[in-house]
Amino acid sequence: MLTLTQLKSKSATRLKGLHPAVRVAAQTLTEHCCQRGIPILITQGLRTVAEQNALYAQGRTVKGAIVTNARGGYSYHNYGLAVDFALLLQDGRTVSWDTGSDGNGDEIADWQEVVREAKALGFEWGGDWTSFRDYPHLQIAFGLSLAQLRGGAEPSAASVEALYQKINKEGEKQDMKTEHTAVVQVNGVKIADGMLNKGITYVPVRSLAEALGAQVRYIAATRTVEVTSSQLRGNGDE
Template structure:
């Protein structure tokens, strides 16, 4: 099964909806960059509520299952919309957390390609942690601790805008023009339009002059020379020539060029 980029992005849409705007933009960019490498991914976790976090923390402690987190409710960046988890999206629609898989056959583990893209975008990777490595985890916290978030602090709009602008630049998207840039751009369009009109007028005038130079019939004095030129294989056609053209053909014929052939 070959999925389009839009189909791949749709599989993560529900997990991205609760993220901060800049983190959501960074997550979407990561999906796009990974897809461009031939490594489709799916975001398996985005915003997680405090009760959900408490339930996850209880797993392997007071409830069945393996321990998958050391963070209680309010102590995970997932609880504040600044963290995501990802997995590799398989051709059959399934998912994989195999960090050694090389599905695109380029000799580089797919997981490593995704992590490299994530770090370029500014994500912090849980696989770099010295204890309790969390391989699928990525977070973009804007240098705020979970204590800061619990206290109600959030990234400034300037921080969010700066990150979004950086991502747009990485994606090759044009940034919004300033009012002065828009004014200069409109002036440039007017100048280019005027130049195009002048060029078009000159081209039409040149074509008119060229047409006027063409003779509707081959002059009688040049008929024999034109036939000699065609017989010698020098010219394929001699119709619609100018006066100067026929004059030159006649001169060349008279000096015997067409009898000798052009060398």
């Protein structure tokens, strides 16, 4: 699985041009989903009016399936206030829009877990729309209509500050939930209880090493943990 830094790097170019607070919300969403064991990729961010019109033409005047009902200027993407996401599979390259998959095995669809985290951070979800359900779509409108945005309106300082406070509050909640135990198994046999913290699993080195047939020795003088495995030793006879 990719690290959080790698995950954020893969989405970085698509966050350019977003409203700064929306960009922070999207980055925080990536972090929170990673902590849940659900890697996501931001697939769309700011979209120009010309790009929006090209998407609108798809399935209408050009070949392809209809992917949007919004012409240029009629999408929150055009104002840097929306992102689209997809699930990132274990190979770190393939994306999925399977809304029913449960990659982290907690008996809740990963897609719904992402949506839940997004809503907590202030995003609206396109899957809640009635006329055209846009399941990958997330937006933060700051109380502004598209007509107001087309007229040149911008998010107020108060609404932006309120979003930052919501993000910080959710971050504090997440920090309280990051540390919890996880069962660590080797070949299907439990060897220890590990500790999950921000997407990293910590496990007692002796339990893991001995389960893999290695020996562990602690050298107090140098404060070194030495793991010795016959599989890792060089063989001078070959």
